[in-house]
Amino acid sequence: MAVLSAQQQSAAEYSLERVSPVDGRVVSRETAYDRDHCLGLTAQAAAAFPQWSGLRATERAAFLVTAARELETRRDDFLASMADEIGAPAEWALQNLHFAAEILRETATYAQEVEQVEPLPERRGLDSRAVRMPCGVCLCISPWNAPLVLGARAIAMPLLCGNTVLLKGSEFAPRTFRMFGEVLEAAGLPEGVARVILTRAEDSEEVVEALIASPVVRRVNFTGSTRVGRRVAELSAKHLKRSLLELGGQSAMLVLGDADIDLAAAAALEGAYTNQGQVCMSTERLIVADDLADALIVRIEEGRRKLKFGDPREAATQVGPVISIDAAERLTGLISDALSKGAELVGGGKARDAFLEPTLLDRVEPDMRVYREEVFGPILAVTRVANDLEAITVANDSEYGLACAVFSANEERAGIVAEQLHSGICHINRCTIDDTPHAPFGGVKSSGYGRFGGRWAIHEFTELRWLTRARKPGV
Incomplete structure (x- = not known):
């Protein structure tokens, strides 16, 4: 499940309204949650981790492909929502939808690479290898300007690698992110594996601080402003959590x-x-x-x-x-x-x-x-x-x-x-705006660190382990 059913909703709910930049009308009223409720969802994500990480990467990849298909079936809903909430012209909104689906599908093609084992040079009587393992719960924080692309990118590789995810959507595009959560639900992801959460602007800092501090959250990725990214980096460093930051540009x-x-x-x-x-x-x-x-x-x-x-x-x-x-x-x-x-x-x-x-x-x-x-x-x-x-x-x-x-x-x-x-x-001789699921995407200086995309993202969302095995005498 990716969104909360009515039976699961607690008393810690708030109404989150979005006023359209197009005409000033209230175009969305969504449910937002407080810190304690979000921490409860974190616990559910942690509980779902053993089963999800125990699947083969190819099995997890199949869910991503299904999610891409479900996303495309709701084309008109997403285009209308993005026009209302963020003022997105139809061409940009459509590009967003198609590229988000492409991210999900193309990330799925890295399933074999996720499970790749690297043999290390032999030592007498010892087999040695390097493997990559899932981390645990990944907190993913995405902005409003390209909600589908940046939401899909934030969760696709973490999920393929065997992590469970909490995707915190922007309060500027709450309906769009809620519908993205419904897409994940329709894709059949197991209970607790992928949650979309929304908070009020005034609660966001408290919620993010608590989630980063949670011992079950092992990775953080954030796309957004450099000002907020610095704060995410500080909190992640304080709790010794690795973070991937895709920040401002000029x-x-x-x-x-x-x-x-x-x-x-x-x-x-x-x-x-x-x-x-x-x-x-x-x-x-x-x-x-x-x-x-x-x-x-x-x-x-x-x-x-x-x-x-x-x-x-x-x-x-x-x-x-x-x-x-x-x-x-x-x-x-x-x-x-x-x-x-x-x-x-x-x-x-x-x-x-x-x-x-x-x-x-x-x-x-x-x-x-x-x-x-x-x-x-x-x-x-x-x-x-x-x-x-x-x-x-x-x-x-x-x-x-x-x-x-x-x-x-x-x-x-x-x-x-x-x-x-x-x-x-x-x-x-090309425009500065370009992206592909297979390229290492990220910046330097105040534009952040870490890379989304391709095999480089596997390194961001896995733990590297060294495994050895003593050979039987005479082998």
Whole structure:
């Protein structure tokens, strides 16, 4: 079971309401739980661990494949929920659903690798090997901006490795996460193996502290802001729990002097304005060779003006509202600060309620907040540079290091630049936004540590053990 039945609900319940950024209506009313109730669910997850971890990895993989199928059957429900709760345009919501299903299916293909035994060099009379074992209960904390992808990614490999999971969903997308829990339930996961929990914002810190402190929780993964990630890291370290942190980003796209302008403009538009710039890999900083900048900015502005901006519930909409009115006000503050210090507004910049026009700023310099802070909104900031070395210096002048991209007609030149960038992910002549279940996904510096994806995630969610066996005399 993945969600609580009415008979299981305790008195420690609260109503969790979500007001839509689209029109200010209450669009979700879900049940949230307090610390003690969540600790009770942790105990149930611990009780389910022996049976679940005792299954073959191929058996556990079958549940993931079934969950992917169940997820896709509820396509329309999820698209409507994500439009209502987080203002997701239909194209982004649909990508979310399909990629979440892909994560579940492709993670299942690593079943044999999970159970792989590595023989160690022989010693006289001794067999020796290294094996990976499940850890126990894994606490998974996922944000609102890509709820299906980030929810699926948080639990898929932990489950395949034989752990049981508690997935704490965001209060900004409570209906979406509740329905994701129903998908897991429909997939037939045994009782207690995978729980989706929701809490009120004011209870979240207390609940997370208690869950990390619980002796049965052995792994923590968190996707979200660097500010909260630091707190999760502190708590995990205090209790000697390994954590995987995928945190903030401030992705830079470097356009060198010989780059294809059309290719770069298309990538900048996609990277900056997909999901209103609310993607951890969003292109926030466009670092451009000065002799190419004017022509590139003209091309980007032409594309920006063509973007369909408005109600995400309309099929043609490409850019909707940001997550809240508070977020929009913070973003307009970044724009005002930049303009007051000499930046130029090429286009956009107007806000109404939670709607902020896709915005293009030119001549952004290091003393401006938009240069330093994670934007997480539809603002593309252009900084002009004289040469490749300055481009590298500006790109690395950030506390974040998740994704970046380099554009050049000369692949060798682009590769030399890419090697010097401080990021966990780098693309050449491609948008900063990309993901696959088979790649090591994660960042450096204040963008976190650890890796989701592929065989690297197996290492995050298992314990490595050394096993020896004495041979019988004469063998």
